[in-house]
Amino acid sequence: MASGVVGEEVRNKQVILKDYVTGFPKESDMQVINGTMKLKLQEGSHGIVVKNLYLSCDPYMRIRMTRVEGPNVLTSYTPGSPLTGFGVAKVLDSGHPNFKKGDLIWGTTSWEEYSLITELEGLFKIEHTDVPLSYYTGILGMPGLTAYAGFYEVCSPKKGEYLFISAASGAVGQLVGQFAKLMGCYVVGCAGSKEKVDLLRNKFGFDEAFNYKEETDLDGALKRYFPEGIDIYFENVGGKMLDAVLLNMRDHGRIAVCGMVSQYNLAQPEGVQNLMCLIFKRIHMDGFAFFDYYNVYPKLLDVVLPYIREGKIKYVEDIAEGLENGPAALVGLYSGRNVGKQVVLIARE
Numbered sequence: 001m002a003s004g005v006v007g008e009e010v011r012n013k014q015v016i017l018k019d020y021v022t023g024f025p026k027e028s029d030m031q032v033i034n035g036t037m038k039l040k041l042q043e044g045s046h047g048i049v050v051k052n053l054y055l056s057c058d059p060y061m062r063i064r065m066t067r068v069e070g071p072n073v074l075t076s077y078t079p080g081s082p083l084t085g086f087g088v089a090k091v092l093d094s095g096h097p098n099f100k101k102g103d104l105i106w107g108t109t110s111w112e113e114y115s116l117i118t119e120l121e122g123l124f125k126i127e128h129t130d131v132p133l134s135y136y137t138g139i140l141g142m143p144g145l146t147a148y149a150g151f152y153e154v155c156s157p158k159k160g161e162y163l164f165i166s167a168a169s170g171a172v173g174q175l176v177g178q179f180a181k182l183m184g185c186y187v188v189g190c191a192g193s194k195e196k197v198d199l200l201r202n203k204f205g206f207d208e209a210f211n212y213k214e215e216t217d218l219d220g221a222l223k224r225y226f227p228e229g230i231d232i233y234f235e236n237v238g239g240k241m242l243d244a245v246l247l248n249m250r251d252h253g254r255i256a257v258c259g260m261v262s263q264y265n266l267a268q269p270e271g272v273q274n275l276m277c278l279i280f281k282r283i284h285m286d287g288f289a290f291f292d293y294y295n296v297y298p299k300l301l302d303v304v305l306p307y308i309r310e311g312k313i314k315y316v317e318d319i320a321e322g323l324e325n326g327p328a329a330l331v332g333l334y335s336g337r338n339v340g341k342q343v344v345l346i347a348r349e
């Protein structure tokens with residue numbers, strides 16, 4: 001039971017990490033247990049008690065399952081404790097002036113039915129509820145901010161430029177591609193199944209898309225889709241794809257390094273062979289992280305909410321129902337089982 005709360009006890013189902021993970025994560029690395037929780041704050045608490053509604057499955061969570069020594073931007077999970085991550089929740093009790101009972105919020109919460117949240121920085125009050133609440137784990141949450149900041153602030157895009165996106169049908173990629181189409185870029189994405197490639201072409205309006213798992217020669221595939229080269233690469237996967245892209249970049253191209261999901265389960269990261277292309281082609285390669293762009297979030301709402309309402313942007317979600325299905329949903333990210341943004345529904349309001 002979380003200290004800092006009082007009153008009658010209710011069941012609180014939780015997903016805990018059993019132990020640190022090596023290699024690909026398995027469902028059995030996590031366990032669903034029944035804890036208890038009291039839903040009233042202690043007198044004088046400045047935290048909030050929430051009922052979790054949706055939890056977000058995000059690739060970086062695997063990195064937190066590894067024991068990380070020393071200071072790191074991503075701290076390790078604690079074995080025996082619930083996972084933490086992004087979610088959408090409803091406030092049941094509040095000791096903080098910015099939040100009141102009944103408010104809907106998104107931000108960092110725990111993988112459980114009810115949570116006591118004491119670190120309220122980075123929690124956002126949800127003001128617009130005419131769109132699905134689950135969108136605040138995706139297009140209107142952390143992945144949306146990542147796509148928005150990554151594309152508009154890091155890629156320096158211009159109309160007519162040639163853009164390539166890996167893991168293109170996922171939570172972030174599907175948005176980057178649609179932002180780029182709205183700007184008038186030529187957009188190609190790759191993904192790991194026919195179903196995803198069809199989505200890229202037919203639902204998200206990419207100019208071209210291919211299944212990287214069917215290509216034996218990634219360099220050749222990129223030359224097929226970009227005979228004149230790539231201006232912007234939105235990097236989500238790393239590894240062999242990055243090497244092939246480097247060979248196909250145009251002079252003064254930009255690479256926005258958002259993630260490298262192909263590397264998260266490897267004990268030894270793969271090396272990159274073609275980094276010399278950065279020099280010859282004078283390429284700008286920038287890593288970035290969403291948490292440096294919270295100031296841009298109001299802009300994202302101003303731009304993207306109208307796009308959603310007018311149907312100019314589509315957002316595909318893959319919703320697993322029930323906390324007990326959370327571990328399978330999370331593990332599925334690393335084999336590409338998810339089609340679109342992977343969400344876990346815990347409770348409807």
Ligand SMILES: NC(=O)c1ccc[n+]([C@@H]2O[C@H](COP(=O)([O-])OP(=O)(O)OC[C@H]3O[C@@H](n4cnc5c(N)ncnc54)[C@H](OP(=O)(O)O)[C@@H]3O)[C@@H](O)[C@H]2O)c1
Nearest residue numbers: 059146170171172191192236258259260261262289290336
């Ligand atoms: N920098 C930041 O602030 C930030 C924020 C959010 C996310 N990210 C990063 O952005 C990337 C995309 O995240 P997302 O939330 O949009 O995830 P996602 O695309 O919804 O899910 C992960 C996808 O990665 C692909 N994948 C998994 N293993 C792979 C492998 N070995 N090689 C190639 N592709 C693989 C799978 O799609 P396929 O079926 O297409 O293989 C899978 O569906 C990740 O690298 C993530 O860590 C960074």
